[in-house]
Amino acid sequence: MIPPAFEYARPADVDEAVRALADAGEEAKVLAGGQSLLPLLRLRLAFPELVVDVGRIAELRGVREDGDSLVIGAMTTHHDVIRDPLVRRHAGLLAAATATVADPAVRHRGTLGGSLAHADPAGDLPAVVLAMDGELVAQGPAGRRTIPARQFFVDYLQSALEPDELLVEVRLPKTDGWGFHYEKFHRVAQAWAIVGVAALVRRDNGRVAEARVGLTNMGTTPLRATATEEALAGAGDADAVARAAESAAVATQPSRDTSASPEYRAHLARVLAKRAVLAAAGMG
Amino acid sequence: MSDTVEREVGRARPRKEDARLVTGQTNWTDNIAVNGLLHLAILRSPMAHARIDHVNVTPALERPGVVAAFSGADLAEGLGSLPCAWPVTEDIVLPDHPPIATTEVRYAGDPVAVVVARDRYAAADALEAIEVDYTPLPPVLDLEAALAEDTVLVHSDKGTNRCYDWPLKTGEDFESVRQRADVTLKRRYHQQRLIPNAMEPRGVVVTPLAASGEYTLHSSTQIPHILRIMLAVVTGIPEHKLRVIAPDVGGGFGSKLQVYGEEAIALAVARRTGRPVKWTESRSEGYLATHHGRGMIQDIEIAANRDGTLLGLKVDLLVDMGAYLMLVTPGIPILGAFMYPGIYKMGSYELNVTGVFTTRTPTDAYRGAGRPEATYAIERIMDELAAELGLDPVELRRRNWIGHEEFPYTTIAGLTYDSGNYEAATEKALALFDYDKLRAEQADRNHRGDSVRLGLGVSTYTEMCGLAPSRVLRDLRYAAGGWEAATIRMLPTGKVEVVTGTSPHGQGHVTCWSQIAADVLGVPFEDVEVVHGDTQAAPQGMDTYGSRSLVVGGTAVHHAAVKVVEKARKIAAHLLEASEQDLEFTDGVFSVKGSPDARKTIQEVAFETFTSHDLPDGLVPTINAEHLVDPDNFSYPHGTHLCAVEVDTETGQTRIRSYVCVDDVGRVVNPLIVEGQVHGGLAQGIAQALYEEAVYDDQGNLVSGTMADYLVPSAPDLPEFTTDRTETPATSNPLGVKGVGEAGTIASTPAVVNAIVDALRPLGVRDVRMPCTPERVWQAVREASR
Amino acid sequence: MTRVSVKVDGTNYEDEVEPRLLLIHYLRDRLGLTGTPVGCDTSNCGACTVDLDGESVKSCSVLAVQADGGEVTTVQGLAGEDGEWTGLQRAFHERHALQCGYCTPGMIMAARDLLRDNPTPTSDEVRHALEGNLCRCTGYQNIVRAVLAASGQEVGT
The missing domain is CATH 3.10.20.30 (Beta-grasp domain)
Known part of the structure; x- marks a missing residue:
């Protein structure tokens, strides 16, 4: 319950934050909303020498449009994401999935950027941003770079961010006109997802024209159910969707824990993929 | 009963306790601040079983703010073994239980070394500097393998992992019953380990007075009185020099019915340093260090005739003691031993309990303590028998339960149930549940092959509580009595102090004891205060556990109040110049029959004793009174619980659609509190059925080691309950009350699992192991369809 | 520092x-x-x-x-300067929404947050809003009733 000691910096802007990170090297941790970091510190599972609190950097908060994209500041809280009219209009899947994250008090503090940078495959938002073909913008000493979500999640709790980089914003292609659904399966309301499925479906003449399916907790990183996505193309009824969902667990490596075996997770991925796509396609 | 008795008892009084609790003016143990207070932190074994080769606390001493650090060996002198007060058999294996390990650790979490520092942060930091060398030893985890020859021993000096065998055999020989029965069924059920999870983590504060050798110990305990005696023995601090206070205590559920190593360690460290010491567990630490509940394998066999008439029952229990015997560890299954026959009549009963040592956190009392396990086994196998015989499960119960006209009834297990009406509770529950309509819907879903199945589960339970007649405890080899004490002090201004030996931690004793006393004394509810939980202010008591407080302690309050009235009557008679026989006492007023103007209130009498200006010769000037009650029987609440679940056969997810219970807890002192006790009990029983389990890996590490992994349900995970009551007064106490604290937990677990199995029975499922996780349900469906 | x-x-x-x-x-x-x-x-x-x-x-x-x-x-x-309780505090008391009371401060603060956002929540909404607050005593039913009552809605007993 007692965090280990650390130095503390509270930069006023992104440049200052990046400098602080660069100076500290590997031993610094970014404190965003703190809803993942503080639990790790309290259980003494992390021992940073420096904590860089980016909570006061105003430029990291807020949502804006940029052409066909929505740009969400990394420090935008879950609470604000859920309620933001632009997110609700152009990235409904993100709003829906964010509403299932943890509980209201945690959502008041926790941030979109923090959740993504934490890169927990059991977190709900990595799979969502992956399904939305999002991009993550990082700033380092050399300036900004944009990392596609497909390349961002490297391994368990490991992102493509360098130690001296700060995640500054998340860019999501607008999904106006797409159906969406996040199907989260957990044993109690506040537990992590055993498996979650994020589905986006674009329909054409009552058939699935294009589908994107993200998987939560089916491997060491969030995954796309590529085989299912391909099989969904042209699906015109519930049976076709169900058949496509049969391949939802292909090329996944789900883990074993007290809540589920890999085999059961694979089964759930198939069932939940079916349900998520049916709901997203309005066929449910 | 006079009119006055009905005035407060039975009334839904919001609680007196709440005012402080809703405003944050609380006194939890961790809130206590004392000048010079040091914070104690405990280094615990990271391994289930290991030899301690070397402990070096010196590096910790160099950390800032650290005042002292001790290994187990450093503290061994002056610390005796932690007590087991319930050696259930003469030849029970009783291992030594040092509060802090010296040579060997026997569960992950066993204390190894301690530091005290100026604040909790410094103490936590210093803990990391302590060096310990271990030689790992193999863990002992499997209950059956632990009993094999040549196996690894938890306590090598004892030569066995078998703690005890406790047999019970009554009525006709079960073997002969088995021979002539039309049907016998044998099942194995697993009672998973549970972590009690009182919301307040445990804490201890010891304040020493070095000059006089006195110690005050605040602890988040259910049992300040028992704790004082036991800690005096463990630490050698004379009992009269040790004051134990249970301040505000945030729930217990049995987990604070204990004499913990940390309490002894804190005393030892305060004695060594001469400084006040505080220890507060973190939740994850508590998962290792606070005793667990349940943990047993049940083999149960039932014999019956084709018409459903029960003939007999045979039960074999393998019970996980954990690494050590704590206060009542071995006795927990014995509290259940008499309950396997439940509410049913039968002619043969055999049971054997085998206690087994393992390298896990010790087990002990958790809400219901032995009785939920028993109720689960009998209520589960009754459903299996009903299915086997093609009978409705309610009908099978009806054919076997004790009729309301048969009370008092002595069961095959030897208990005499004083009162009950199983028919009435069941009829009421069935009507509230709309049983027949749900059965019709179930048939329809089954017919359609719906992927979401409906299941109905019933549990008709009774339990023994209100612990306990002292002579029975003697026969069961429990080391203490089961009486309870109350004192009533009539203050000069007419206010009343009730001093109780019960020690509440959420139940609402202050409110209920006020109601009881107000009625007998005829004083306003608001004029009564209740003193508890401090061995100095309330010196005599047996504390709170086993749904005993109202039945035994509340009865003591009633009797003490009656004594006050009788004492006051003598004085009132003198003051009114009348004879005692001519006095009436109504609503707190003594009046002379026939001359209604001649009156004295009991408050006036109290003031007269204070001044003592005009009392009869030879009369002791007080109307204060105390009373001790030793109950002459247990209390037997009962009821019928009905649960409807929807089971998604694709995912294995269970959703409780409706839950109805009708409980009979005798006469009700406060309906609000009774309903609250039932709700909370249901939540914990349902949680055992669906969510909770202390999971260990094959090395003996607690895998469900934090609240993030051990699934305590929150509000969306539980249904709305429909609760109702029948009232069949107990005949064993003047209030007619029965215990209610554990009933909901005891009843609900089998109702839920019976419902799940009922939903899946058409698919071939006959059992699902608890907790009935989605994966287990899914696997059960899959295996049945193979 | x-x-x-x-x-x-x-x-x-x-x-x-x-x-x-x-x-x-x-x-x-x-x-x-x-x-x-x-x-x-x-x-x-x-x-x-x-x-x-x-x-x-x-x-x-x-x-x-x-x-x-x-x-x-x-x-x-929460209480006013005169010590007067808020509606939630009163409702928790009247509806017996606490037993040991250890979770109560958190429950009341979480419920207060909910009612600020959603002055007349449904019972389901109350349960979900309190999903991050554990109570081991009450089974939540009276807590839900108390929050509904504090929101001015009719609540069964």
């Missing part, structure tokens, strides 16, 4: 604190505001819920330095 300036329940405080000091420990150990308790170490139980700048937060999951310049309301700051 880092300097923090925080207003808690109407009183301004300035202190030097270690950056690692959790807000809950600042409240309890430094300010002596022990009305808010600690129930877990994994952010699950919600017992330590307080209001920080108008939003419910788990004060075990906020550093004291993060609250610098902010305004904290705890359960101890």
Whole structure:
């Protein structure tokens, strides 16, 4: 319950934050909303020498449009994401999935950027941003770079961010006109997802024209159910969707824990993929 | 009963306790601040079983703010073994239980070394500097393998992992019953380990007075009185020099019915340093260090005739003691031993309990303590028998339960149930549940092959509580009595102090004891205060556990109040110049029959004793009174619980659609509190059925080691309950009350699992192991369809 | 050490604190505001819920330095100056929504947050809003009733 000691910096802007990170090297941790970091510190599972609190950097908060994209500041809280009219209009899947994250008090503090940078495959938002073909913008000493979500999640709790980089914003292609659904399966309301499925479906003449399916907790990183996505193309009824969902667990490596075996997770991925796509396609 | 008795008892009084609790003016143990207070932190074994080769606390001493650090060996002198007060058999294996390990650790979490520092942060930091060398030893985890020859021993000096065998055999020989029965069924059920999870983590504060050798110990305990005696023995601090206070205590559920190593360690460290010491567990630490509940394998066999008439029952229990015997560890299954026959009549009963040592956190009392396990086994196998015989499960119960006209009834297990009406509770529950309509819907879903199945589960339970007649405890080899004490002090201004030996931690004793006393004394509810939980202010008591407080302690309050009235009557008679026989006492007023103007209130009498200006010769000037009650029987609440679940056969997810219970807890002192006790009990029983389990890996590490992994349900995970009551007064106490604290937990677990199995029975499922996780349900469906 | 300036329940405080000091420990150990308790170490139980700048937060999951310049309301700051309870406090009492009372400060603070956002929630909405607050005594039913009652809605008994 007692965090280990650390130095503390509270930069006023992104440049200052990046400098602080660069100076500290590997031993610094970014404190965003703190809803993942503080639990790790309290259980003494992390021992940073420096904590860089980016909570006061105003430029990291807020949502804006940029052409066909929505740009969400990394420090935008879950609470604000859920309620933001632009997110609700152009990235409904993100709003829906964010509403299932943890509980209201945690959502008041926790941030979109923090959740993504934490890169927990059991977190709900990595799979969502992956399904939305999002991009993550990082700033380092050399300036900004944009990392596609497909390349961002490297391994368990490991992102493509360098130690001296700060995640500054998340860019999501607008999904106006797409159906969406996040199907989260957990044993109690506040537990992590055993498996979650994020589905986006674009329909054409009552058939699935294009589908994107993200998987939560089916491997060491969030995954796309590529085989299912391909099989969904042209699906015109519930049976076709169900058949496509049969391949939802292909090329996944789900883990074993007290809540589920890999085999059961694979089964759930198939069932939940079916349900998520049916709901997203309005066929449910 | 006079009119006055009905005035407060039975009334839904919001609680007196709440005012402080809703405003944050609380006194939890961790809130206590004392000048010079040091914070104690405990280094615990990271391994289930290991030899301690070397402990070096010196590096910790160099950390800032650290005042002292001790290994187990450093503290061994002056610390005796932690007590087991319930050696259930003469030849029970009783291992030594040092509060802090010296040579060997026997569960992950066993204390190894301690530091005290100026604040909790410094103490936590210093803990990391302590060096310990271990030689790992193999863990002992499997209950059956632990009993094999040549196996690894938890306590090598004892030569066995078998703690005890406790047999019970009554009525006709079960073997002969088995021979002539039309049907016998044998099942194995697993009672998973549970972590009690009182919301307040445990804490201890010891304040020493070095000059006089006195110690005050605040602890988040259910049992300040028992704790004082036991800690005096463990630490050698004379009992009269040790004051134990249970301040505000945030729930217990049995987990604070204990004499913990940390309490002894804190005393030892305060004695060594001469400084006040505080220890507060973190939740994850508590998962290792606070005793667990349940943990047993049940083999149960039932014999019956084709018409459903029960003939007999045979039960074999393998019970996980954990690494050590704590206060009542071995006795927990014995509290259940008499309950396997439940509410049913039968002619043969055999049971054997085998206690087994393992390298896990010790087990002990958790809400219901032995009785939920028993109720689960009998209520589960009754459903299996009903299915086997093609009978409705309610009908099978009806054919076997004790009729309301048969009370008092002595069961095959030897208990005499004083009162009950199983028919009435069941009829009421069935009507509230709309049983027949749900059965019709179930048939329809089954017919359609719906992927979401409906299941109905019933549990008709009774339990023994209100612990306990002292002579029975003697026969069961429990080391203490089961009486309870109350004192009533009539203050000069007419206010009343009730001093109780019960020690509440959420139940609402202050409110209920006020109601009881107000009625007998005829004083306003608001004029009564209740003193508890401090061995100095309330010196005599047996504390709170086993749904005993109202039945035994509340009865003591009633009797003490009656004594006050009788004492006051003598004085009132003198003051009114009348004879005692001519006095009436109504609503707190003594009046002379026939001359209604001649009156004295009991408050006036109290003031007269204070001044003592005009009392009869030879009369002791007080109307204060105390009373001790030793109950002459247990209390037997009962009821019928009905649960409807929807089971998604694709995912294995269970959703409780409706839950109805009708409980009979005798006469009700406060309906609000009774309903609250039932709700909370249901939540914990349902949680055992669906969510909770202390999971260990094959090395003996607690895998469900934090609240993030051990699934305590929150509000969306539980249904709305429909609760109702029948009232069949107990005949064993003047209030007619029965215990209610554990009933909901005891009843609900089998109702839920019976419902799940009922939903899946058409698919071939006959059992699902608890907790009935989605994966287990899914696997059960899959295996049945193979 | 880092300097923090925080207003808690109407009183301004300035202190030097270690950056690692959790807000809950600042409240309890430094300010002596022990009305808010600690129930877990994994952010699950919600017992330590307080209001920080108008939003419910788990004060075990906020550093004291993060609250610098902010305004904290705890359960101890709810009652009026005359000691008059809020509607939620009254409803918790009247509906027997607490037993041991350890979760109560967090429950009340979480419920207060809900009613600010959603003045007339359904029973399901109340349950979901309280999903981050654990109670081991009540089975939640009376808590839900209390919150509904405090919102001015009719509640069965």
